Amino acid sequence: KNQVEQSPQSLIILEGKNCTLQCNYTVSPFSNLRWYKQDTGRGPVSLTIMTFSENTKSNGRYTATLDADTKQSSLHITASQLSDSASYICVVRGGGADGLTFGKGTHLIIQP
Amino acid sequence: GAVVSQHPSRVICKSGTSVKIECRSLDFQATTMFWYRQFPKKSLMLMATSNEGSKATYEQGVEKDKFLINHASLTLSTLTVTSAHPEDSSFYICSAERGGYETQYFGPGTRLLVL
Numbered sequence: 624k625n626q627v628e629q630s631p632q633s634l635i636i637l638e639g640k641n642c643t644l645q646c647n648y649t650v651s652p653f654s655n656l657r658w659y660k661q662d663t664g665r666g667p668v669s670l671t672i673m674t675f676s677e678n679t680k681s682n683g684r685y686t687a688t689l690d691a692d693t694k695q696s697s698l699h700i701t702a703s704q705l706s707d708s709a710s711y712i713c714v715v716r717g718g719g720a721d722g723l724t725f726g727k728g729t730h731l732i733i734q735p
Numbered sequence: 736g737a738v739v740s741q742h743p744s745r746v747i748c749k750s751g752t753s754v755k756i757e758c759r760s761l762d763f764q765a766t767t768m769f770w771y772r773q774f775p776k777k778s779l780m781l782m783a784t785s786n787e788g789s790k791a792t793y794e795q796g797v798e799k800d801k802f803l804i805n806h807a808s809l810t811l812s813t814l815t816v817t818s819a820h821p822e823d824s825s826f827y828i829c830s831a832e833r834g835g836y837e838t839q840y841f842g843p844g845t846r847l848l849v850l
Binding site for chain 1: 739741776777778779781784826828830838839840841842843844846
């Protein structure tokens with residue numbers, strides 16, 4: 624069964640600090656992996672999307688990595704800001720007719 | 736980037752009434768649209784997938800007669816919650832996918848409260 628596991632479930636850090644969120648998946652075959660940011664009461668917004676051949680991709684202060692061999696991805700946030708407080712969702716797309724498998728998300732809180 | 740809108744953003748209705756939620760792709764043609772439901776502090780749950788001009792494909796456990804989906808054009812899909820009950824109160828989110836891009840663009844969501 625395709626699964627996407629995210630850790631930690633929640634995280635609280637001080638403004639200005641860095642943090643790394645983890646995503647492990649069992650989806651096979653693999654097509655791509657996306658990280659989304661979802662503010663409370665809003666729809667998810669795409670941060671990065673990576674295919675099998677990509678092992679790192681940046682979007683401003685967000686840097687995602689992908690190890691397709693170990694089926695692991697991480698999202699690193701640099702110099703966190705209060706506006707980074709949100710849920711971060713890892714989504715993996717399988718190959719062929721497979722749809723998307725969603726992780727349960729990491730709830731990140733940035734404290735001043 | 737691609738923009739997906741939803742209307743209304745928030746709706747309160749009485750039990751037994753029907754509610755229609757619209758999802759529009761504003762600057763691209765969406766070959767496929769998806770409808771999700773999300774309960775507080777839970778992950779997104781896919782309800783159904785719809786392709787323009789054909790019947791929607793519902794996920795297991797989702798009642799097709801209760802959640803009517805119409806994908807009449809490449810830029811508009813509607814979800815109608817029929818005979819809504821308090822347990823249907825939730826956050827409904829749509830997403831749209833452009834053919835060949837393999838990226839879903841999510842709408843801002845619709846908060847439904849059934850009294």
